Amino acid sequence: MNAKFFTLSDEKPMPPKGENRMDAIKINNLTKYYGKVCGIDNVALTVSKGEFFGFIGPNGAGKSTTIRTLLGLIRPTSGSASVFDMDIINDKEKILALVGYLPSEALFYPGMRVRELIKFSADLRKKNCQAAAARLCERLQLDTSRKVEDLSFGNRKKAAIICALQHEPDLLILDEPTSGLDPLMQKEFFDILRERNKAGATIFLSSHILSEIQQNCSRAAIIREGRIIACDSVEALSKTNAKRVNIQGTVDLGHLCGVRDLQKSDMGMNFLYSGDMNTLLSTLSTGDIQDLSIAEPDLEEIFLHYYEDGGAK
Amino acid sequence: MTIVKHELKQGLVSFAIWTASITLLMMVCVFLFPEIKGEMDTMGDIFASMGSFTAAFGMDRLNFGTLVGFYAIECGNVIGLGGAFFASLIGISSLSKEEKGRTAEFLLTHPVSRTHIISEKLISVLLQIIVMNVVILAFSLGSMAAIGEAIPWKEVLLLHLAYFLLQVELASICFGFSAFLRRGSIGVGLGIAAMMYFLNLIANMTESMEFLKFITPFGYCDGADIVDSGKLDMTLIAIGILFTFAGIFTAFSKYRRKDIQ
Numbered sequence: 001m002n003a004k005f006f007t008l009s010d011e012k013p014m015p016p017k018g019e020n021r022m023d024a025i026k027i028n029n030l031t032k033y034y035g036k037v038c039g040i041d042n043v044a045l046t047v048s049k050g051e052f053f054g055f056i057g058p059n060g061a062g063k064s065t066t067i068r069t070l071l072g073l074i075r076p077t078s079g080s081a082s083v084f085d086m087d088i089i090n091d092k093e094k095i096l097a098l099v100g101y102l103p104s105e106a107l108f109y110p111g112m113r114v115r116e117l118i119k120f121s122a123d124l125r126k127k128n129c130q131a132a133a134a135r136l137c138e139r140l141q142l143d144t145s146r147k148v149e150d151l152s153f154g155n156r157k158k159a160a161i162i163c164a165l166q167h168e169p170d171l172l173i174l175d176e177p178t179s180g181l182d183p184l185m186q187k188e189f190f191d192i193l194r195e196r197n198k199a200g201a202t203i204f205l206s207s208h209i210l211s212e213i214q215q216n217c218s219r220a221a222i223i224r225e226g227r228i229i230a231c232d233s234v235e236a237l238s239k240t241n242a243k244r245v246n247i248q249g250t251v252d253l254g255h256l257c258g259v260r261d262l263q264k265s266d267m268g269m270n271f272l273y274s275g276d277m278n279t280l281l282s283t284l285s286t287g288d289i290q291d292l293s294i295a296e297p298d299l300e301e302i303f304l305h306y307y308e309d310g311g312a313k
Numbered sequence: 314m315t316i317v318k319h320e321l322k323q324g325l326v327s328f329a330i331w332t333a334s335i336t337l338l339m340m341v342c343v344f345l346f347p348e349i350k351g352e353m354d355t356m357g358d359i360f361a362s363m364g365s366f367t368a369a370f371g372m373d374r375l376n377f378g379t380l381v382g383f384y385a386i387e388c389g390n391v392i393g394l395g396g397a398f399f400a401s402l403i404g405i406s407s408l409s410k411e412e413k414g415r416t417a418e419f420l421l422t423h424p425v426s427r428t429h430i431i432s433e434k435l436i437s438v439l440l441q442i443i444v445m446n447v448v449i450l451a452f453s454l455g456s457m458a459a460i461g462e463a464i465p466w467k468e469v470l471l472l473h474l475a476y477f478l479l480q481v482e483l484a485s486i487c488f489g490f491s492a493f494l495r496r497g498s499i500g501v502g503l504g505i506a507a508m509m510y511f512l513n514l515i516a517n518m519t520e521s522m523e524f525l526k527f528i529t530p531f532g533y534c535d536g537a538d539i540v541d542s543g544k545l546d547m548t549l550i551a552i553g554i555l556f557t558f559a560g561i562f563t564a565f566s567k568y569r570r571k572d573i574q
Contacts, residue, residue, distance in 0.1 A: 071422050093424045094424070
């Protein structure tokens, strides 16, 4: 897992450099209440142009609310946001012309064929995207002569992907894009995303699948109960002071402070450690250890750490 | 006009079934007339002695033995009810179906303003009503010619005009409601249409309830009034047009700011 992470990290697009770069997304203290229920609370976030940005959080944390506000589907209770320096309320149509959106749950009009749906989407954008659509259909292996209501969940997702990508948008907003896609298709899909990103498109990927974020994104934000609790580069997010310690052999950890997520097996044990290193080493030296590894925890573990601690950091 | 085209395509089957059904019933009614005319001597007394029901359908003032009298009552009920139900149905589902079918997220994330979407949806509703009425009128006139009766042009055209305005009014009122609804829209639409129809029956039966005619669009569609006076009641129609615009205005002001689920 970690090895894979490090090899892939070299290929990851770097965050754009330069001072006067326009922000693709800028969210200022955005708050949305559904009646008395809080959707998001004071969310502030900036995504630079050309970034591959991850947006992490479990179901119901406010990911979709944030996205739907950006797209003008719902109006914020307070706060503001802009996309490519355009206001999300006043310049909504101009923004939507530059955005491709992939909803988490892709549902379409009954009775339409896939090809009609793709054409309808292009017509609404007043664009001719036939060539791009045909290329995408071939790469994703989608039969365009079928009726949308006969499609499986995964194939509906493919149709939605084509509608979101065919006009070659400058900003792609993806809400849990891979659910329903088989692993081969997921790979193809992320290949396409990386190509688009290299060509200059900004990608905003909302997901609760951390490996997706870790393998593709340069920066990420973590949202919890409507609040952003962390926002940094994926590497920095992974680099907390906690380490994953893996031991083969026996040792009495005794009163060692900072041990979490302790898992024991016949062969040994492993745990997350965030205490003093010297204390750890001296404790370990008292035991009978055949093998030892101390590594950075992966994002999955960081994520749990953020959630278990209630985001207090 | 992308959305108009899309809407018409989506509604084509339902439109075809409603139009065909109403047209067919109208034709059957007209083709029944020669037989009714022959039996009118005996039936006249029966129709005249049904008490308030006679008044409810205007049969106390219209002569069932003439084509225009028969047409105003029988066909008036067919196109009145059928047209009202269809108009309410397409009006009420026009906006609400996007959220009900969860397609709003797809449609509204394209670079098209909500004002634009509402306008095109409204146009498609009106277009369906117009085409439906033209088809019904054409086949009704054809049937009258086929049974060899002289066509009472003025009365027939006035009746059809009144029913057309009624459908536009009901569709617009329902269109206004449609902006608020997410589920259960069809029931609301049919309910509004049925309520308006019965309000008119009550207004016809009870004098103290005559004010109801100012509320229901069926008030200006009364066959007996139209045939009697040879014109439409412009006061009632003006009120109807007010309701129409109120419905459309409501739809725009609500849907433009609505949080979409």
